[in-house]
Amino acid sequence: MIRFGIDFGGTKIEAAAIDESGAFVARVRKPNPGEYKAALEVVAELVADAEAMAGASCARLGLGIPGSISPRSGLIRNANSVYLNGQRFGEDLEQRLARPVRLTNDANCLALSEAADGAGAGEGVVFAAILGTGCGGGVVVDGKIIDGRNGFAGEWGHSPLPWPKPEEYPGPDCWCGRKGCLETWIAGPSFARDAGFPNGQATMEAIAAGDASAAAALDRYVDRLGRALAVVCDLIDPDVIVLGGGMSNVDVLYDRLQGAIAPNVFSDVFETPVRKAIHGDSSGVRGAAWLWPQEA
Incomplete structure (x- = not known):
């Protein structure tokens, strides 16, 4: 077929x-x-x-x-x-x-694909986050998409940034009409805007060249993404977190995110792997x- x-x-x-x-x-x-x-x-x-x-x-x-x-x-x-x-x-x-x-x-769709035969294959609860032009999430449990009663389960990108610091409040304007949505902090354009570069690739090239301000922007990004994913973990405690979208190609995230999530979850243990989508775009x-x- x-x-x-x-x-x-x-x-x-x-x-x-x-x-x-x-x-x-x-x-x-x-x-x-x-x-x-x-x-x-x-x-x-x-x-x-x-x-x-x-x-x-x-x-x-x-x-x-x-x-x-x-x-x-x-x-x-x-x-x-x-x-x-x-x-x-x-x-x-x-x-x-x-x-x-x-x-x-x-x-x-990202979550379903990766749960079927990708980075979430064999796992019971898969949370997949798109970190691209926008920011969104999807949940698959035992191979089935969870839509929720009102049809918006996983719509994580328009939640507020958790535990905002004084300099992060109230946050940038979002196209949805609110301020400080996760999309305004952890989507690809948001990372580049915070770093002061035209796009994520230019920011990462600056980091590789030793630009301290660009490296500091990446530190802030990892911290914010860690806080954002911690809330997901508190709610559904997924077996695996899968990242897709342009920012998923920033390989350093997979070395650092567990350490950024762990201090923010309401648990004494955090072992959930964070993986790059095997099938990419x-x-x-x-x-x-x-x-x-x-x-x-």
Whole structure:
């Protein structure tokens, strides 16, 4: 059985097809057009391209988006691709494509992919955090996404930074209308802004060159991410924490985060591993494809 998935990112939209082993048989990308009707057409084009590349028909489509579906209205909410908000994106795609579409948050897709055959394989409770342009989280328990009663379980990026220091309060303005959300502190652009560099890569290059101010910004980032993850651990005590998104490529995080989380958890022991997503930026689209079980 060939599964098809879409990863709806802020700058690019990706379609892929995977076989029963989880290997790619098709993978195509196009820029996100930034407009609703045009985005529907881009998804349709990508599905057709992936079908041609895979030599198989897409009977059902899995879709990961920034944001979630309101169980009350059926409308998209909380998407930082704000033109999706208030739309019936899944239903509109079903009409455009004439096939079933299953939709969930992109961090849920990351968690599902890594729980299936990635950094969380074999673990019971997997918490996955996207640390990219934005910041989000997903929870998978025994191979199943936990959506929660109201459909927003894992929406960690718009919680406040825990135990803020005086200089951190009230925090930067967030696109959601509040101040000091985790997204304003631990997303990739937030790290670069704090360090005073154009992006995370430039910041890490400065650190490698011996820039003390950039190194201090990384210290602050590790401390803030440690505090943020400690709250997750207090709530669900995951078996593993998996990091995805651009900041997950900062390898020093995996040496330092356990030590940054441990002092903040309400426990005398903290042994939870923090791992890099094995499938990297492929996890989102792979997880979307896994939304349809084989027997569906």
